[in-house]
Amino acid sequence: MSDDRIPPGQHVTDRFPVLQIDRPMRFDPTKWRFEVTGEVDNPLNLTWQQFLEIPSVRIVTDFHCVTGWSRLDNEWKGVSGKEICRMARVRPTARHVVMIADSGYTSNTTIETFIRDDTILAYKWNGKDLEPLHGGPLRSVVASVYAYKSVKWLVGLRFVKEDEPGYWERRGYHNRGDPWREERYSY
Numbered sequence: 001m002s003d004d005r006i007p008p009g010q011h012v013t014d015r016f017p018v019l020q021i022d023r024p025m026r027f028d029p030t031k032w033r034f035e036v037t038g039e040v041d042n043p044l045n046l047t048w049q050q051f052l053e054i055p056s057v058r059i060v061t062d063f064h065c066v067t068g069w070s071r072l073d074n075e076w077k078g079v080s081g082k083e084i085c086r087m088a089r090v091r092p093t094a095r096h097v098v099m100i101a102d103s104g105y106t107s108n109t110t111i112e113t114f115i116r117d118d119t120i121l122a123y124k125w126n127g128k129d130l131e132p133l134h135g136g137p138l139r140s141v142v143a144s145v146y147a148y149k150s151v152k153w154l155v156g157l158r159f160v161k162e163d164e165p166g167y168w169e170r171r172g173y174h175n176r177g178d179p180w181r182e183e184r185y186s187y
């Protein structure tokens, strides 16, 4: 595999390992809500049906876990980060976004990273509904950074002026997490 696909210190796996500190959420499509709050002019509170009606995109991205494995060429279908920002009318004062899981697990990233074309809120993986173990019904995929920033069981976004480090970012993992610069730890 050529070096331009594999960041330093990573090895490729064909499996799709499952990593998590919490458990798959109980998904009831009649009760599920997706909330967008904070620095936005149009806060969102969407049902599952409404979420599925948002214009979707398909992207193919590589997935790099900070523990060393990379899974290449994952096809994701869902709503782009850019589209959600447009819908919620994110204010220019917002600099960061906190991605929130049902369990309370969070991760943060910059707006700049969130609106890249390789950031998606995904409900399908390789043509199938996203499995509960991989974050179904919905997860974020922020492919340009390590996978601890791709939040499984995503139920909300909070746009903020000041950065709010998430679960792993508060525990010594790098706040930005660019795999090409091997930004694994914050010390």
Ligand SMILES: Nc1nc2c(c(=O)[nH]1)N[C@H]1C(S)=C(S)[C@@H](COP(=O)(O)O)O[C@H]1N2
Pocket (backbone or CB within 6 Å): 016, 017, 018, 019, 020, 021, 022, 064, 065, 066, 101, 103, 105, 133, 134, 135, 147, 148, 149, 150, 151, 152, 153
């Ligand atoms: N809700 C939640 N999302 C999470 C995690 C978690 O523990 N809980 N772990 C992160 C980490 S460290 C990785 S590597 C990926 C793993 O995704 P996968 O289990 O689909 O491979 O999910 C990320 N998102």
Ligand SMILES: [Mo]
Pocket (backbone or CB within 6 Å): 019, 065, 066, 067, 147, 148
């Ligand atoms: Mo990870």
